[in-house]
Structure formats: C-alpha cells, structure tokens
Amino acid sequence: MTPNRLDNIFSALADPTRRAILARLALGTTSVTELAEPFRMSGPAVSKHLKVLERAGLIIRGREAQWRPCSLDAAPLKEVRDWLEHYRRFWETSFDRLEEYLQEVQTNGDSDGTDQR
Amino acid sequence: MTPNRLDNIFSALADPTRRAILARLALGTTSVTELAEPFRMSGPAVSKHLKVLERAGLIIRGREAQWRPCSLDAAPLKEVRDWLEHYRRFWETSFDRLEEYLQEVQTNGDSDGTDQR
DNA sequence: CAGTTATTTAACTGTTTGGTTTTATACGCC
DNA sequence: GGCGTATAAAACCAAACAGTTAAATAACTG
16 A cells, blocks of 8 residues: 655654654755754654654755765755645635535535536 | 644645645545545544644535535645745755755854845 | 663554444434 | 433554664865
C-alpha cells in the first residue's frame, strides 16, 4: 500500500518535535546532537525523526567528517501549498455564507455533488 | 501529552482516504454512506476517519433525521497555510542559492542560528 | 593502534492507527 | 410496537510509531 508523497509529507509534519526541528533548520544547518539538544529525548529518537523528515524530502543530509549535518529542503512544502490552494476559496468565503450554502444542498439530498456556486 | 491543533490537522491530512473525503466534501455536503461508497472499506472505517477529521475541526456534522451529514470546514487549513507561510522564502529562493547559503553557515559550526541573510 | 566523538542500527516496549465484525442507537414508517 | 435504514460504539487485531537502552559504525586525534 505505497503511501504517496503527500502522505509522507503530512505525517512528517504531524509531529511537534519534527516541526521544531524544521524551525531550527530554517535558521541554518546543524548537527544531529545540536538538533537533539533542545528536546528532552535521546539521540536515537531524534535520529529517527530525522529519518522521517528525510523520507518526506524535507531535509538533506551532508557529510562533514563524523557529522551528518542536516539542512532544510522546503520543496515538499510547496507541494503542500499547492494542495492547500485547492481549498482556498473555502476559508476565504465567509463562514455564514458557507453554512447557508450547505443548508441548501443538504435539503435536497444531493449526491452527485453538483456545485452551485 | 496533549497534541496541539497542528498535530491533529496534519495527521488528519496524512491519510489519502481522508484527503479524498475532504475533496468529496468540497463538492457539497453528503451522508456517511455516500462518502463511504467510493472506498473499498467498511462503514465503521469511514466513520472513524470522519471522527479524525472532526477532531481536527475539518468537518462539521449535522443532524438530518437518521443521517449525520458531513460538511467541510476549511478553517484549519487556513492555520496550515499560515504555518507554511513561515517557510515560503525557502521554496521561493532558488535551490542553488540555498545550498550555497547552507555551506557558509555550516563551515563555522553555527549553533545559535544567527541568520545572516 | 587505542580512544573519543557523532551518529546509526538493533532489539525491545508501550501506544496509536486503520482496519475488521458484531452489536447498539436513533430515526422514520407502516 | 416492530421493521428497515443510517450511523456509531465496542471489541478485537495487525502494523506502524515514538520512545528507550545497548551495541555498531565512522571519522578524527594522539
């Protein structure tokens, strides 16, 4: 059941530690131990988080002597942005307008999703 | 370990079935059975997915006789958009520019993330 | 080569997740 | 009240997840 790119990206982003790591990396490349420092968590735990981020394509790992520096790669976030864009009108439309619209639709048990906007 | 809003939103979005449900709901309110139809999956399974989406605030559930119609609520997506916005410059900046920048930073083992851009 | 440092892998554990089937609830209808 | 339909809840299960500690790997250093 091959999970697609968005699956990996979204689930990588679903963890606060990983988002914090990304925030940290937004300030610049760092080593694993340094990334681990702010979290009360073992090294291997952070290492695993990094692997998840790497699988999602959100970080790139280098080789600097015994360090494997991590750097942010925001390209996948662009994909997220594109996916989100699809729903933009739904949060831009005022709430009341939306609810009103929904009431209309639900009264005639619409099934093929004909969109009367 | 109370998961925060973004945790719930991102993990709700991390499943393809749930994203498909949202896409479906973007076309209009529907019943649970109708939502379930396109997926080869039991009713209760869909019901659980809906609960996840509801917990993330992405859907609103109504009461219409024995139906519990679902409708999209995109407000949480706005939060995601706002979070993403934080990283915008990273995907807008050309890749080469980013890597170049990272090399600079990593050569002086920067730890406090002083951002020289 | 032996020692130190940085990081990963392995093995294990408890919890969450995504699915199942079976049972319960809620409502409308006769 | 009893039946059919729509949905949720319960109980269960296997796989994935997030963490742990201990051992392995890789690179520099003396």
